Amino acid sequence: MVVELFESLLPKLSRGATITTDPLSRWSTYKAPNAAVTVNVTSELDVATTVRFCNEHGFTFLAQNGGSGWATFPGTKDLVIINLSNLNSVVLAADKTTAVIGGGARVYETITAADSADVLVLTGNCNGVGVLGALLGGGYGNLMGKIGGMGVDSILELRAVTADGAMRTINASQEPDLFWAMRGAGPNFGVVTSATVKACPTQKDKRIAWSGALIYTEDKLEQVVEAIQNIELIPHAVCFMYYGSSGPSNHVPVIIVTLWLFQGTPESGKASFKPLFDIGPVMDTTSILPYTEWNTSANPFCTHAERKPVFTAGLDKLDPKAWREVWNKYVEFQKLPTAHASAVLLEAYPNIELDAARTPLASFPHRAVRFQAAILTWYxxxxxxxxxVKCGKEIREVWRKSNGRDFNASYVNFAHGDEPLEEIYGDSLPRLRELKRKWDPEDRFNQWFNIQ
Ligand SMILES: Cc1cc2nc3c(=O)[nH]c(=O)nc-3n(C[C@H](O)[C@H](O)[C@H](O)COP(=O)(O)OP(=O)(O)OC[C@H]3O[C@@H](n4cnc5c(N)ncnc54)[C@H](O)[C@@H]3O)c2cc1C
Structure with a gap:
């Protein structure tokens, strides 16, 4: 029935657009969207036509870019997926200070295009993630220091189809309220078909970073956590810690710390992260990598399929005792059959200056959060x-208690899906609610941390 109806949409779409019942792959199959049909659009007009068609016939729709959104979806039946993956162009301006990124471009294709044009652009740190999927919720990435802000701060203009099916240009002077809302809560307000973002012209020999992993045995856990807590990251440095498997065949849980220093050398890298080297890792894979290889070691983490409920917390401080408790719970879960790839993630990004001053400019909240923590159960x-779910909720609660806040200040792109909206959108929520009533009064965009 649904498919037959959609056959009447197909003739209205561009040549090359298709409609299928084959489900698209996703990073996690746990509470994934319940797709009835997928519309593979090839133009902005196709997106607008599909949104209008869905509105006229009462279908709920959801845009899909990289398919990495791990939050639980509401399970809506007969959902229409608007697959943006053909809108994957990346076009540099003549002066190379801006780039127009298509609504379906993923991180690796964007980095490759930027590298070929001798520029750097801010993306997430995993090759399979949708660039705009990440940017519209906040956008953490290695180049935050270089760009001078988060992903939302690098956006200069959006082209989007809004709930009424109109195609709009949205920037600081055209629909400024929508521009504010979409930079933090984008999926609630429109389907972004392209975004103009800042780019940094950079010569090839400068598009490098000193990067790699240090591996520690579990007895070093408290020291590692304390060292990360105390490191003052300069704007061009990033540090992650994982609890993860040492690999086949026995998948012993280990502590992995990954380091990244823009234009670093082995000497400056080791000096910047000296406390972590002093602890005595059992393995050190750091080396100098070109821009196109910064994310390569994380590729296994981008694999689509399998079940991966994730639970998260934004933290101001790290308590080694709490992280030991998290370790114990993680190890218990990770040894269950098929769960060996599960991981705990701690991300430390530099505290970019002007954070507070930026808050009124985009709806992304929680800028003062220092660390992002997540438990990725994977099986x-x-x-x-x-x-x-039990393990994830317990670990999330350990983090909340250790942080001393009533709530977790969750990053929308890392959140599980069961958090109160106040925790996700923070102080921006009241204004977002007002703008939602203005721009999406029928609540068409209702699948992703739906603002009501
Ligand atoms: C392996 C992995 C690595 C990650 N690394 C990072 C990272 O380095 N930095 C970071 O900030 N986050 C990171 N994330 C989190 C990531 O930002 C979110 O998962 C994000 O939602 C993924 O976007 P997507 O397009 O890949 O996923 P999708 O599932 O396709 O989209 C997620 C949500 O965004 C909406 N959306 C996507 N594209 C558009 C668009 N063009 N217009 C309107 N709405 C859209 C979708 O409708 C959906 O609601 C990572 C996630 C994974 C799984």
Missing amino acids: TDEQLDKAA
Whole structure:
């Protein structure tokens, strides 16, 4: 029935657009969208035509870019997926200080295009993630220091289809309220078909970073956590810690710290992260990498398929005792059958200057949060769902208590889906609610941390 109806949409779309019932792959299959049909659009007009068609016939729709959104979806039946992956162009301005990134471009294709044009652009740090999927919620990435802000701060203009099916240009002077709202809560307000973002012209020999992993045995856990807590990251440095598997065949849990220093050398890198080297890692893979390889080691982490409920917390400080408790809970879960790829993630990004001054400019909240923490339960056996949710919720609560806040200041792109909206949108929520009533009064964009 749904498919037959959609056959009447197909003739209205551009040549090359298709409609299929084959589901698109996603990073996690846990509570993933329930797609009835997928419309593979090839133009902005196709997006607008599909949105209008869905409105006229009462279908709920959802845009998909990189398919990495790990939050749980509401399980809406007969959902229409608007697959943006053909809108994947990346076009540099003649002066190379801006780039127009298509609504379906992923990180790796964007980095490749930027590298070929001798520029750097701010993207997420995993090659399979949708560039705009990440940017519209905030956008953490290695180049925050270089660009001087988060992903939302690098956006200069958006082209988007709004709930009424109109195609709009949105920037600081044209629809400024929508520009504010979409830079933090984008998926609630429109389907972005392209974004103009800042780019930094940079010669090839300067498009490098000193980067790699240090691996520690678990007895060093408290020291590692304390060192990360105390490191003052300069704007061009990033540090992550993972609890993860050492690999086949026995998947012993280990502590992995990844380091990144823009234009670093082995000497400046080791000096910047000296406290972590002093602890005595059992392995050190750091080396100098070109721009196109900064994310390569994280590729296994981008794999689509399998079940991966994630729970998160934004933290102001790290308590080694709490991180030991998290380790113990993680190790218990990770040894269950098929769960060996599960991981705990801690991200430390530099505290970019002017954070507070930027808050009124974009709706992204929680700029003062210093660390992002997440437990990624990862398995194939559906029977583990209950254990995964229990483990994830318990770990999230350990983080909340250790941080001393009533709530977790969750990053929308890392959140699980069960958090109160106040926790996701922070102080921006009241104004976002007002703007939602103005721009999406029928609540057409209702699948992603729906603002009501
Ligand atoms: C392996 C991995 C690595 C990650 N690394 C980072 C990182 O380095 N930095 C970071 O900030 N986040 C990171 N994230 C989180 C990431 O930002 C979110 O998962 C994000 O939602 C993914 O966007 P997507 O387009 O890949 O996913 P999708 O599932 O396609 O989209 C997620 C949501 O965004 C909406 N959306 C996507 N594109 C558009 C568009 N063009 N217009 C309107 N709405 C759109 C979708 O409708 C959906 O609601 C990572 C996630 C994973 C799984």
